[in-house]
Amino acid sequence: MKTIPISKPMPILIACLIAVLACFSMTPPTAYGESTGEALTIGVPTNRIPMFYEDPKTGEVKGIGVDLMRAAAEEAGYAVSFKIVNEKTLKQALDNKQYDVVMPFGSALRSASGKQSIVSDNLMQTPFTLVTEENHGNGLPPINKLRIGMLQSLGAVSETVLQLYPGVKITLYKDMLESMQALRSGEVDALLHNSYVWSYILQKPAYSDLTVQSDAVFSMDFRAGALDTPDGRKIIERLNRGISKLSEDRRHEIISSYTSRQMYEYDFSDYIHRYGSICLLCTVIIVVLAAAFWVFHKKSDSID
Template sequence: MKGFKFLLTLAVLVLFIAACGTDDGGASEKEGSTGEDSGGQTYTVGIDTTYPPFEFEDSSGNYKGIDVDLIRAIAENQGFEVKLEPMDFGGIIPALQAGQLDVAIAGMSITDERKKIVDFSEPYFEAGLTLVSQKGNNEIKTLEDLKGKTVVVKSGTTGAQFAQDNKDKYEYEITVLEDSPSMFQEVSNGNADVLIEDYPVIAYAIAESNLDLKIVGDRLNGDHYGIAVLKGEHADLLDMINTGLQELKDSGKYDEILNTYISE
């Protein structure tokens, strides 16, 4: 009888554990699931939080900006989730190559050089580079005025590449820094004569932070931003990103996001 009672108790215990395991598994699978097609897949997204109005961290420690709102809206539209991973811009493509990131959205210009490493979404923003000097500097108006001057740029950016490509032609020196605020400070302090930055970024920074800087001359080029995944990887994810981006544009949500941070 004791053996029977023991077996009966053991059977009940096994059934109880199995039931608990089923409940936990169901909750775990359901948690984070936002769409049928993707099964609630979570993708790690690289961002550069020193790049307002596209990405920044507010006073409460929350990530904000055009890129942040856009990738979250695309994820919601397409039924997947995102985990934001802030890092220096120059480390984003290496992180994609190392498998530490699935996606990058960081005001990243679509270039032939980057296309060798990543696959881009359809363009989501037209930017363009510009020269920026101290407000009181009236000597510099064009690239021709940079002879013997110091130009500061951010590592890994199209601005840095543009500066390098034109260095010999216009005979200036280059200083490379790791983030936009450091660039702004370098020119404000008079340690560099000009910086090269994406037009919407510096226009926003000057307006919001009352920097002692000004935009000079015309835009240096035409630039389009894209969302990136490692080349040859995540084709299905890239399809979802493009589909979601187009649906946001068609619905007016895309314009709503842009208008939250910038206006023409």
């Protein structure tokens, strides 16, 4: 049987073809869902555990909102980083060019300077609920006649509340401690925040007498926002592609990873508040025993 001789250039040609194919197979795709390394800076607040907070050990920004947006941004091909907003409100943060995107927003609104914004598709629904003192929960007036306390960082949310419930009086406070003092003093009838944040805050022993009202006041979308510019629209459109790839199971898994575990860490005042009566009782017992021993010892000395 005759064999067909293979010319010497053929093995070289085959080897070159294999090398070219290997190069193509190693080239990373640039379609959405694969990180292109393009940086995206997202401004977020950090006073909303477990939605957004700064890890005291590492300084890293974490939370439900961080993980949801990171997953969506990575699906969109971004290398995302989160930066703490220094502004008092998110409307002011929209005007800061340090951030490509700011979150969270329930809907598009104008920035502090009056510029129109654009928001992404919704990542999740966040129910906002009222918290009252136990003895006041049943006697609350209608919502549109309530005096409600909120944090200054929720200024944008307060505008939505005013639109939904004309007549409600809202007072903004700089932090949770100040708002709690207002509730205790009767300055406001109730405090308003999202239910995920309440699930964390009310783990503090000093707040054990506060009650979350069972019916949600309203639910708000959880979106990212940017100024309505060509660049802003481009970013939001790209993020929307990433958001659309997040399944409901994936979103639920991220939310549950925070809500299903104990996140609140006791400080010294918490231990005193929770175990103070036990510590006082133990101290009294020790003092009584010490006094009894001292009396017994004195009597023994006098007999001798």
